[in-house]
Structure formats: C-alpha cells, structure tokens
Amino acid sequence: MSGCEDPDVRNNMRMMTEEVSSLIDQMSDEKIGEFLLEVVKERRIYIAGAGRSGLIGRAFAMRLMHIGLDSYVVGEIVTPAMRKDDLVVVFSGSGETNSVVDIAETAKSLGGCLCLITSREKSRIADLADCVVLLPSKPPRDAEWPNAFEVRQITGGYKSLSLPLSPIGTLFETSAMIFSDAVIAAVMEIKHCGIEDVIQRLSNIQ
16 A cells, blocks of 8 residues: 555454454353343334444344334434333443433333443443343543543544454444344344345335
8 A cells, every 4th residue: 555554454354353252252141131032022112322332223223123123213303202111222332421321311211121232331321221231341441431422522532442443442333233233133033034024124215
C-alpha cells in the first residue's frame, strides 16, 4: 500500500476469531438458556441499544421479525406502546450508557421483562435486569470510561474492551452479533421455522 506498511488483515481476522472463541467458552449455558426461554414466549419483543451496540440490536430485531416473532426497535416512530410482561432486550457493553439506562428503567416501570446483553457483570442496567447474558471481557478502568455515550464519542474516549480489537472497541459488538445470530438459529429450531418461512418475510418493496 502506498505510504504505509501493508497491513496483515487476515492475521488480524485470525486474532479476532481466536479472541471471540475464547469469550464464547466463558459464557454461561444457564444464562443462555434463560434468555432463550424469554425470547420464545408469545409477546412483543423490544430491542434497545446505542451506537454500534444499537446497530447489532437492530439486526437482531430484523431477524426476529424474519422468523415470525413480534419485534420492534425502541425509538422508531412505528414502535407501538409497550405492555405489561412484554420483553425488552438491551445491548450495552458497559451497561451504563445513560440513554439506555433510561429505557431500561422505563421498561421496568411499565412491568416489562428486561434482558441485558453486556460485557460487564456489574452495572446499572444489570441491577435492573431479569436476565443478564455476559459476553465476558476485561473492561477499561472506570476512570477511563465516562458513563455518557455521547461524551465518549465526542472526546474520542470510546475504549476497547480487549486487544487486539482495541482501536475501535469491537469485541463486544462482534461477539454480540455472533451470539444474536446463534440465538436466531436456536429459536428457528424451537419454533420449527424453516428457511422458506424466512424468505416469505423478507422485504419485497425496497
């Protein structure tokens, strides 16, 4: 490449794959089972998250719709009112992002069931959640990680959760994407949902 050393992209991919594999081995089967049980119940599912975590959440909401579940993204103008006992799934690496904490508190006040996908065992959202799925990694020191998502973005303080995914903090988001897709595959088996059912629900007006 002109002007810089040729980066070893494939080696970076291998390191990332190894790191995510190590994280997966540390996950709790019990917590994964609890989360699956909540997802397959017949009720509305609301997905929330900020920034890159929010994008992973939106992808999960779309896949839930594809397999026939009643899913919505919090904050979209077509999202209906939440009802008691509906499920809210929050994607938050820190569990401390102020805007997402507000959503979690509102969901609990409305009588909803709250599930958290996170990288930190202890957090404000974890304290509220009925189910916490931990994607374990070593977070930065609290002094390095302001609670406000917006502050972290503006100041360039978005810290990685681990190396070698450190430049843009992708370990949580990458593992959360893999986890959410694996959940979709498991739910398809539980619900006896085939690929033909998914194809019928794919958008046909874009």
